[in-house]
Amino acid sequence: MKPTLLIADDEKHVRELLKMLANTIHLDIVGEASNGVEAIALFKEKKPDIMILDINMPRITGDEILEELTSELENTCVIMMTAIVDREDVEKCIKLGAKYFIRKDTPIYKMAKSINETWKAFELIRENKNKEKFNLKQLFDEIKDDKMLKDIV
Amino acid sequence: MLDENFQEGFEALRGNFALKLQDKLADLISFEKKLEETNYKLEVLQELYQIIHSISGSSGMFGFSEISEAAHKLEEVLKTVIKGNIIIEPKIINQIKMLLSGLKKEMG
Numbered sequence: 001m002k003p004t005l006l007i008a009d010d011e012k013h014v015r016e017l018l019k020m021l022a023n024t025i026h027l028d029i030v031g032e033a034s035n036g037v038e039a040i041a042l043f044k045e046k047k048p049d050i051m052i053l054d055i056n057m058p059r060i061t062g063d064e065i066l067e068e069l070t071s072e073l074e075n076t077c078v079i080m081m082t083a084i085v086d087r088e089d090v091e092k093c094i095k096l097g098a099k100y101f102i103r104k105d106t107p108i109y110k111m112a113k114s115i116n117e118t119w120k121a122f123e124l125i126r127e128n129k130n131k132e133k134f135n136l137k138q139l140f141d142e143i144k145d146d147k148m149l150k151d152i153v
Numbered sequence: 154m155l156d157e158n159f160q161e162g163f164e165a166l167r168g169n170f171a172l173k174l175q176d177k178l179a180d181l182i183s184f185e186k187k188l189e190e191t192n193y194k195l196e197v198l199q200e201l202y203q204i205i206h207s208i209s210g211s212s213g214m215f216g217f218s219e220i221s222e223a224a225h226k227l228e229e230v231l232k233t234v235i236k237g238n239i240i241i242e243p244k245i246i247n248q249i250k251m252l253l254s255g256l257k258k259e260m261g
Contacts, residue, residue: 013170014211020166024159056206083210083221084228105213105221108163109155 002028003049003119008039008065009081010057014104018052021108025116036060040068048076050119053098055082055089063089066096073097077122079115170215177208178260185253193246195235202231205256223259227252 005027007018015032022029030046033039036059043051043065055062062080066073078098082089083105090101100118102111155163184201191197205228213221230248233239 011207011211013166013173014214017163017166017214020159020162021155024155054210056203056210081210083206083213084225084232103213104210105218108214108216112155 002026003123004028004030004046006031006033006039006042006046006048006051008033008036008042008051008057008062009054010034011054014054014081017108021112021115025112027115027119036062036065039065043069043072043076047072049123050077050079050115052079052081052115055080055093063093063096066093066098070096075126077119077126079118167215170211171217174208174212174217174220174260177204178257180204181253181257181260188249193241193249195241198231198241198249199235202228202235205231208256208260220256220259223252223256227256 005022007015007022007029009015009018012034015034019029019032027050030048031042033042036057039051039053039057040060053062053065057065060068062082066078073096077100078093079100079102080089080093080098081102081104083103093101099122100114102114106114181204184204188197188201205224209221209224209228212218212224227249230239230245230252234241234245234249239245
């Protein structure tokens with residue numbers, strides 16, 4: 001199954017380019033938002049694997065979106081896009097759950113490579129976390145069923 | 154990773170964007186009047202920042218690096234002014250004018 005992607009950028013031609021790029025690197029585009037309000041609604045509805053988020057958007061900015069969604073981002077790889085990489089913005093967004101920053105003037109092939117690599121790394125970590133969670137759940141279930149205790153005895 | 158189909162599509166989008174840039178240039182020219190009329194008021198500089206920011210980001214994405222760079226320089230100055238770190242004095246206004254003129258030249 002292809003990883004799902006939500007694109008949020010207020011400029012149509014930027015979204016068009018990102019959609020083309022996403023198709024090339026085999027991502028399944030599940031939504032595109034042209035402002036922060038739409039981005040939040042679409043995120044809640046689609047729960048995408050990847051969200052590419054422009055920082056400077058009308059109504060609600062990218063970092064404000066992260067603030068709003070911060071407790072729901074565990075399974076989503078958030079990649080911020082920005083014209084300028086401002087150190088303060090980077091620190092703030094990383095704290096709020098963003099995984100990577102891409103400058104908009106990055107050559108397009110490098111952009112594709114960065115998105116791909118960031119997703120692969122995130123996916124691996126997410127899988128491991130889910131395995132750990134599963135193991136813990138199994139352990140709790142076994143304790144609940146008393147199997148473990150019986151085995152010890 | 155990026156195949157021929159992508160390159161073709163990219164060139165088509167780039168062509169459309171180049172046309173948009175001409176619209177944006179026209180916007181900038183008319184915006185200059187507003188700047189003069191309002192004596193470079195902070196609110197108007199904020200509006201200008203949004204226009205320049207969008208030019209800076211998207212032109213870089215479509216490979217217009219000279220435009221992106223010129224917009225980026227102006228964006229940096231405007232950002233500092235907006236954050237309140239620089240008072241809007243004649244020296245800054247002249248710098249904004251100079252950078253804006255440089256950007257228009259690249260876009261023209």
